[in-house]
Amino acid sequence: MDRVLGGGFVRGSTVLVGGDPGVGKSTLMLQAADRAARAGRTVLYLSGEESAAQVAMRGRRVGANAPGLLVGSGTNLAEFGADIEARNPDLVVIDSIQTVAHPDVPSVPGSLTQVRECAARLTGAAKAAGHALVLIGHVTKEGSVAGPRTLEHLVDAVLYLEGDRLQDYRLLRGVKNRFGSTGEIGIFEMSGSGLQDVANPSRYFLSRTTHVLPGVVVTPALVGTRTLLVDVQALTTRSGYGTPARRANGVDATRLAVLLAVLEKRAGLQLSGEDVFVATAGGAKLEDPSCDLAVALAVASAFLDRPFPHDAAVVGEIGLGGEIRPCGPVEARVEEAERLGFKRVLVPAPGIRASRAIEVVSCGSVDDAITWLEPQRTQRKTAKGA
Ligand SMILES: Nc1ncnc2c1ncn2[C@@H]1O[C@H](COP(=O)(O)OP(=O)(O)OP(=O)(O)O)[C@@H](O)[C@H]1O
Ligand SMILES: [Mg+2]
Numbered sequence: 001m002d003r004v005l006g007g008g009f010v011r012g013s014t015v016l017v018g019g020d021p022g023v024g025k026s027t028l029m030l031q032a033a034d035r036a037a038r039a040g041r042t043v044l045y046l047s048g049e050e051s052a053a054q055v056a057m058r059g060r061r062v063g064a065n066a067p068g069l070l071v072g073s074g075t076n077l078a079e080f081g082a083d084i085e086a087r088n089p090d091l092v093v094i095d096s097i098q099t100v101a102h103p104d105v106p107s108v109p110g111s112l113t114q115v116r117e118c119a120a121r122l123t124g125a126a127k128a129a130g131h132a133l134v135l136i137g138h139v140t141k142e143g144s145v146a147g148p149r150t151l152e153h154l155v156d157a158v159l160y161l162e163g164d165r166l167q168d169y170r171l172l173r174g175v176k177n178r179f180g181s182t183g184e185i186g187i188f189e190m191s192g193s194g195l196q197d198v199a200n201p202s203r204y205f206l207s208r209t210t211h212v213l214p215g216v217v218v219t220p221a222l223v224g225t226r227t228l229l230v231d232v233q234a235l236t237t238r239s240g241y242g243t244p245a246r247r248a249n250g251v252d253a254t255r256l257a258v259l260l261a262v263l264e265k266r267a268g269l270q271l272s273g274e275d276v277f278v279a280t281a282g283g284a285k286l287e288d289p290s291c292d293l294a295v296a297l298a299v300a301s302a303f304l305d306r307p308f309p310h311d312a313a314v315v316g317e318i319g320l321g322g323e324i325r326p327c328g329p330v331e332a333r334v335e336e337a338e339r340l341g342f343k344r345v346l347v348p349a350p351g352i353r354a355s356r357a358i359e360v361v362s363c364g365s366v367d368d369a370i371t372w373l374e375p376q377r378t379q380r381k382t383a384k385g386a
Helices: 027-036 051-064 079-088 112-129 148-152 251-265 290-303 330-339 364-368 378-383
Strands: 014-019 045-048 069-073 091-097 130-136 157-162 171-178 185-191 193-196 216-223 226-238 247-249 274-280 312-314 344-347 360-363
Touching: 014 027, 014 112, 027 045, 027 051, 027 069, 027 130, 027 193, 045 079, 045 148, 051 069, 051 193, 069 079, 079 112, 091 112, 112 148, 130 312, 157 193, 185 290, 216 330, 226 290, 226 330, 247 251, 247 344, 251 274, 251 290, 290 312, 290 364, 330 344, 330 378
Parallel strands: 014 130, 014 157, 045 069, 045 091, 091 130, 216 312, 247 274, 312 344, 344 360
Antiparallel strands: 157 171, 171 185, 185 193, 216 226, 226 274
C-alpha cells in the first residue's frame, strides 16, 4: 500500500479507497490501520457499516490488535467529528463514506449531496487538524454509486482495490495521486487471516498451464517501478465477417493494430482475414512499449500454430520497419527472467552482460524473432499427414 501511495499516508491529505462490494476494502484498511498503530500512531477507525463488535471480530481474525487502534461505530458525522477532535488521531478511516450522514444536511445517507457534503467536511477537518484521512467508498471504476467523479476532485489520491471474488488475488491501483505516481500496483492475496503481500508477484501474471501452447509469450514488463513477468496470450481465427475483429485486453488496441500491420508487411503473415484476440494473464496492463515483441510473437505463434519456447522470455519495442528497438532497463528484466527460471531471453541490442544461468540473445527484427517459434507442431502435423 505504501508503494501504491508513493511512500505512505500524508498528513492533512485524503485518500479514497474504492472497490466492488466484498472485495476486501474494510480488511485492507483495518490491516493498514493496525500497521500504522503498531508504528506508534493513533488511528481512529470509524465504521458506519458494521458494529464495533463486528469490526473487532475481523480485527481478531486478521491480527489487528495494536493498542493505538481505536474503533468506533455509528453513522452520525457530527458524533464522528467530536470523536476525532477528542482523540486527536494521526490517521482516520471512515468505512464507508456512503453510510455516514450529517444531521444538518437534509438528505438521505448515500445520496450525492450527503456524500459530497460529508466528504468535504471530513477533508476540511483533516487539513485543519493535520491528520491523514481515508474514505472507503462503494465505488466501482464505472462510478455506478455516488461515482468517484463526485469525490475525485476533493481527495488527493484515489485507489481501487480490484479482484475477482472467486479468486484470491487482489490488486490495488492508484488512479489519481497528488503525492506519487499512479503506475504502481499492490498485489495481495486474500486469506483467512486477511490480505497478505504476494512475495513473488511475477508468478501471478504467468498463466499456470503446464503444457506449451501456441500463442503464449512471456515478457518482463515494467509495472510501476517493478519488473514483473507477464504472460501475453493471443488467439487468431479465420474471420467470418467482412471486417475482422480485433480485441485487446491489457494491451493498447491501437498499438495492436500497428503490430498487426508490421507483422503482415514485414514478416509476411496474412493476418488481414483473421480475427485477433490478445490478452494479458491476470489482467496486467502493459503500457510499456517494450512489450511489443511479446505481443507480436504471441500473435505470430497463434497464427502459425507454433509454440514459442517455454523457457524463453522476450523484450523489445518494434518499429514500423519491423526492427526491434532498444528499450528501458534491460538488465533488470533479464535478471527477473533468470530469477523465475527462464533459460533464454530475447533482447533488442547486443552487449547485455550475459549472466550466470540465462542465455541473452540479441535480435534485430521481428522477422528474425519469428524463427524462434518452434517448428515441432507443424512438423508433427506434416508427419501425420504423410
Ligand atoms: N473467514 C474468512 N476466510 C477467508 N476470507 C474471508 C473470511 N471472511 C471474509 N473473507 C474475505 O473477505 C472478503 C470481505 O472483505 P471485506 O468485508 O473487507 O470487504 P469490503 O470490500 O469491505 O466489503 P463491503 O463492500 O461489504 O464493505 C470476503 O469477500 C472474503 O474474500
Ligand atoms: Mg466493508
